[in-house]
Amino acid sequence: MDLDAVRTFVAAADAGQFQDASAALSITQQAVSKRIAALEKDLQVRLFTRTARGARLTIDGQAFLPHARELLRVEARADASVRPGRRALRIDVHSRRTAPAVLLQDFHRTYPQIELDVVTLDADVHAATAAVEAGTIDATFHAVPVPARQLPAAIRTARVIDEHHEVLVGPRHPLANARAVTPAQLAEHRIWMPGMAAGTEWAAYYDELATAFGLTIDLVGPVFGNEALLAEIADSAELATLAGERTRYLWPDSYDLRRIPVRDPAPIYPMSLIWRDDNRHPALSRLRDYLGSNRMDTPDEKVWLPAYPV
Template structure:
């Protein structure tokens, strides 16, 4: 059943004639007549008694009026729900983000986002595993990794290079490594998912095997252990930007190797019909990152 046909039926029932309904709908009378005929054929009943001088509802037409109004109201409500005004977000935003980035950047921005969008709800998965966003029905994934070829749509949010860091106390006790070979003589805090540290030597990406003094699955744990002086950690900038700013961690730069350049990526299932809540969230995230860069950069 085509909603415009139902809307035309209600207009004719209210106006009392095809020509008056046509003027109300700003269409030709013949189009009104065709829509009513299509609706009657679809329902299998006659909705109007027609004579050359009058048009009245049949019993079936009278019975159909409340259902027709409910259908039109439901369609209007759906459009209002799914197409909110450009400046606001509503509905449930389902997203996933890496745990470290989520804790450091995403969670602190949520109170302001929700206060400015009272009809918005958040369903947030903080996980370092790559989630199938299509299979899980997610609106958005934030990822910090070299992106594999995919049919998904990726948008770069901010640079996020890896870096080696340690507490000033650790460096005072154990010294600062100057070359990649010297990492073997240091205590290293290793993420279980990064068994080999990616280093760029002479413009080529190499992976150096690291024996972990402590190995953990958690970015937050690796950061906390580094702050406590237990060793060197390789993390990404947005995992440790606050600690670099307050000097509880210090960046360690090697003479013979650079760090791998990564970025924060926003990944969405498709460019078509992107929910307004996704665009508003990403705008808020980019503003948050810009503000943090000015404060802590």
């Protein structure tokens, strides 16, 4: 059905005059007549009775009018669902517990008028970048382990998060009362991170971290979820795990878990925002500016970075 003809029908019904409808639509009166005639032919009914005073809806016209209005409302909603600035900005965070999700929530508090659609694709950097390239999402957060020249031509990246580490231990662990620990100290303890997917950029990062400092990162064991992991660590005098300093975990007070900063040097997990350079959603540029202005630099701190960040 020709929605321009439907729009013209509604305008004529509201105005009661084809001449007034033509003025409202900025088209000629002849164009109004032609559109109405085409719609009547398509529907095989008369919608108006022409009189000396203008145009009066027939019974069929009265029956069609509420449906015509709904068609125009649906058209407007469909347009708004994809038009930049009207639809929600769709961002992948991989996990709702980690630093990107925390920063997005802060961004939303700062700009509550910007509608966000936060998704978790559970994908590595390559699959997430492919989703950005395909337009499935507007942007994603990931470590980028390859040079920019190896990315698809339309893809752009900017490093926006340098995530520090904390070691998470139970109250009986030898490090439980430490105010900070060094990577060298961690080399004496078992770091338990079960279920880390091989071949991902985060697995590559922890492999490099373990090699650099002689860490023992144990991936063995079934994955029963974060709640079970925290319960095991709380009950153990040997187990520890690594977490980003802005990663959100909740546990019962009785666990008495300790989050201890890793320093001297501080291992940094670098994450970038990944987007298409031809994406014109105005909220995307606002998000990029926000992330750039809120990136935390620690120029005086001794840090360790993997060899691959771009």
